[in-house]
Amino acid sequence: TQLLEQSPQFLSIQEGENLTVYCNSSSVFSSLQWYRQEPGEGPVLLVTVVTGGEVKKLKRLTFQFGDARKDSSLHITAAQPGDTGLYLCAGAQGGYQLIWGAGTKLIIKP
């Protein structure tokens, strides 16, 4: 079974702090995607990283794909309450199905 393990499962921090969420696997992926889901809504695609070592920035969010394309990280700088949500990573392996992590529930307290 191909797995994507996310850590931590739950994170609660104060506004203004920095944080990093990890997505790890023993399998190689052709791309890694990050989604954010708010309560009562479907996940929303944030970014897709494709090349090993690739770094993408989305305002205060920085996404990195591991050199071996087996892992990825999401770093948030100066977290804000609007960043609260469930962060999901998903890996593609060249077909038409994604492998999903279990998610990291992030709460940013004002």
Added chain:
Amino acid sequence: KAGVTQTPRYLIKTRGQQVTLSCSPISGHRSVSWYQQTPGQGLQFLFEYFSETQRNKGNFPGRFSGRQFSNSRSEMNVSTLELGDSALYLCASSVGGGEMYEQYFGPGTRLTVT
């Protein structure tokens, strides 16, 4: 461009009944995937349809079925509902494949089985 729509948004059914959920993908998207999301199990893949054909299937019992119409709209059906079927059912549409197989989700249907 309109997003993925799902109907109904909320549904309460009794154990043993059946239910049909509907999904309209983004215009031009021919791939529709269905997921079950529960707090304990995360996002579980049910099946994926492309051009009216089931292209991929997850590990769910035969009580869960789906279909896709010629306009790419999709329905999923759950027969003989069980309490454990209570979940958020998400539909996602996609265009492309391989490394750029990105999914665009609807708001989900919250199914409660009593």
